[in-house]
Amino acid sequence: MLGCVIHGQGDLRVDGLPVPSPGRGQALVAVRYGGVCGSDLHYWRHGGVGDFRLQEPMVLGHEVVGTVVALGEGASGPVPGTPVAVHPATPCGVCPECADGRRNVCRDTRYLGSAARFPHVQGGFAARLVVPVEQLRPLPVGLEPRRAALAEPLSVALHAVRRAGDLTGGHVLVTGAGPIGCLVVAAAKAAGAAHVTVTDLLPTALGYARAVGADTVVRADDPDDAGWPAEADVAVEASGVAAGLDTCLRLVRRGGVVVQLGMLPPGPSPFAGNLVVSREIELRGAFRFDAEFDDALALLATGPAFDSLISAVVPVTEAESAFALAADRGRSCKVLLDFGEL
Template sequence: MNMSSIRAVVAHGAGDLRVEQREVPVPGPGEVAVEVRYGGICGSDLHYWRHGAVGEFRLREPLVLGHEIVGHVRQAGPGTQALPLGTPVAVHPLASCGTCRQCGAGRRNTCLDAGYLGSAARDPHVQGGLADVLVVPAERVLPLPEGLDLRLAALAEPASVAWHAVRQAGDVRGKRVLVTGAGPIGCLVVAALRAAGAGEITVTDVHEEPLAVARAVGATSVVRVGSEPDGLDGLAADLAIESSGNPAGLRTCVYGVDRGGLVVGLGLLPPGDTPVAANAVITRELRLVGSFRFDTELGEVLRALSDGRLPADPVISSVLPVSRTDEAFRLAAEPARSCKVLLDFADPATA
């Protein structure tokens, strides 16, 4: 497509989200321009929009949001080995330094000098991908497997986060698992557990609607948590994956696993130190491990989405054009009305 300018979804501060016209970015050596088709709206995008910050990362300059990006190769930079123009691709959002001890140990997701698309963690901020065109290093552009629908591929980034969390748990085949939180990440954790051969999967949430999505992607039982006693303390699961980002969810995990069980913390908790039921961790000999972003999982997740092993489709609840960005963000912020909301950057003339 010929463009004289691009649209970009930009957070300027708390409550100040704008769709702006920007210059068309041009790839330099080693870079590729991707014509974006879909961008998923993530919890972190919602935080920048509503609070001007995610945890400790505060907006200090306007930030193009978005890190869940798929589209087509549009242009390669000078001398760049790139995929043929028009190839459908997913973008890896992580830039790692490649030289620190974490990168050296094969843990690029905990790189000491990492950058992530659409993040205010660094100065200057790393601008994101909710825009008509995104320029990234060529090695961070992955071709989609033959036949994988671009819309479904838009789940590849959050599904990789979920896949990594399941990998942190080791061999889950036949295991009884508790997942707290049935938002997009919790539901993708359920789908990834299914793909990895888990046994019973119990999912909790405070809302009814997300639990229906959890069932659709493979939960064997669901529990609505709230004021009523939920009976989860006696569940004695082998493993729990905390996906709600709520301290109460972490507590449910600690008491919901059996003695000697494993708790994987995935949902980012509010900033600062969170109290944990540490004595229960000690006396019940639990293991508590974290899970943050992902590294090499993206290619495997694209294949699993393509061959049907990862039954993630029910997670996409709405697809709205960029012209309705405000509505899309409001919708994404209401867990009773939405799961994963995608923005569609199709040319308005052809949409």
């Protein structure tokens, strides 16, 4: 079978891999679509994500949907032929965080396509994937696999919005209009936000944000843009740059909430900490997700607006061109790899 494997910085290959067999409690899934994530791009461009560095070849990908092919011994789950989305996390279930209901920050989790541990956890960009049946979610009636491939990043956005608290009737500022930032817009509107303002440097990215419900878009490099809010009730930093966090801290109201969702570069970052003190701003982190995956699938089934974020669907045989397109934010939002029909 074909798999999309990163061998090192800048060394992305489509390799022939052995077809796996499901073990006890597992399922074999024929992958149809896989979304190229920012972390996949980091492995390709830089050989790592933050402090997680490649130490061996690794199949990339954690945003995957497909069809159940077979169940292993003792597995009770969706029957073969069922279209499914794959929850990418396998929490340990026994650490203090798991016991406290915060499985998304499990200290010993396994996450598809991650170099956070060694041996690395191989990812889902392969024609066939074996996972525990507990990680399979049948697609809601009417939800096509193509749109369902957005479930993982939408789950990230939903978790960030929930970390922010009640948004009903509030004004939300989102810095960064990449795929995650745009999905934060949709998640915030679904949570009852009355107004969402989005900032980014690229007009194309801001266009995607508008397509999923942004009320106001602002060029981040234009301080005179009339769209800048006087203040926001909640700010979600989704760009992953220190300047975005600074904007959030300066524009959120006194006593407001800032959620840091974008992964900042490794090492120290400039930080307007005095604003957190003098304005009693609550700064909260948001990392991955847990049960939000089911909610994401339900939300995706509600309508076609999410389809506007899918810029291209590229055969896996052209993976490198797909990654190059996904890395060009002036031309794309979310790019999917297509592994072909079962």
